[in-house]
Amino acid sequence: MKEDKAALLHQFIVVEGNIGAGKTTFCKMLSAQHQYRLLLEQFADNPFLPHFYKNPDRYAFPVELFFMTERHKQLQQELGQHELFQKGIIADYLFVKTLLFAKNNLNPEEYRLFQRLFHILNASFPKPDLLLYLHRPVEQLLPNIRKRGREYEQEIAPAYLQQIQQAYFDFFRSNEQMPILILDLGGQDFVADRKAYFRMLEIINRPYPAGVHREAL
Incomplete structure (x- = not known):
């Protein structure tokens, strides 16, 4: 199949998703194809x-x-250099992810x-x-998590993944400041x-107004 080298419409793309959805893999593929600067969470x-x-x-x-502190340091270093946006940036996390996971994991006082x-x-x-959210049902995330073989992830419960997914969807419903595309894989x-x-490239390379949009692959 002939590869599409057409320029991407969006200069700053953030790819989010649940654990095991494939967000980092997709970011690497997109960055390699379009020579975007790649910003990956450590x-x-x-x-x-x-x-x-x-x-x-x-x-x-x-x-x-x-x-939170590591994400802040990385984003401050990378996004503070405005000339980087001349060739585009793709990142595999949004800083608000910090708050979504914290709300799910912390007790009320800590939160x-x-x-x-x-x-x-x-x-x-x-x-x-x-903001692109790669959505997969929880039952399809678990095999991906097992396949990548990170020992500390092998005990992740389906209920935990469901809670994370719900936290993202709650955030999307309350946010009207940026274009959010939920892509069902x-x-x-x-x-x-x-x-x-x-x-996937065809779907994301469209203009989207602020608010939530949903497409299926």
Whole structure:
């Protein structure tokens, strides 16, 4: 199949999704094809993450605090360089992800404190031209998680993934400041199936006004 080299419409694209949805893989493919600057979350550097999956009550606050400070530092360094937008940026996370996961994982007292810190740090970041959410049902996420073989992820419960998904959808319904595209992937493997990948490109490379939009692959 002939590869589509047409320029992307959106200069700053953020790809979100549940654990195992394929967001980082898609970002790498899109960046390689269109020479966009690639901004990936360094989640493996969080020393609390393996402990969190074994004992979430004890390690929820330090794991979320570490994620927030590291994401803020990375975004401040990368998005503060305005000349980068001349060739485009694609990122595999939005800073608000910090708040969504924290709300799901922290107790009410911890979350209130965390929320105050988040809003202070979030004030200066530009909004993406398109927020793309790759949606897969929870039962299709679990095989992906097992296949990539991260030991600390193997005990993730379906209920936890369902909670994360709901947190994203609640955020989308309350946000009208940016274009949000929910793309239902179903069981499509866009890595093995190039037609599926180029269909994804066709869908995202459209103008979307602010608000929530939903398409199926």
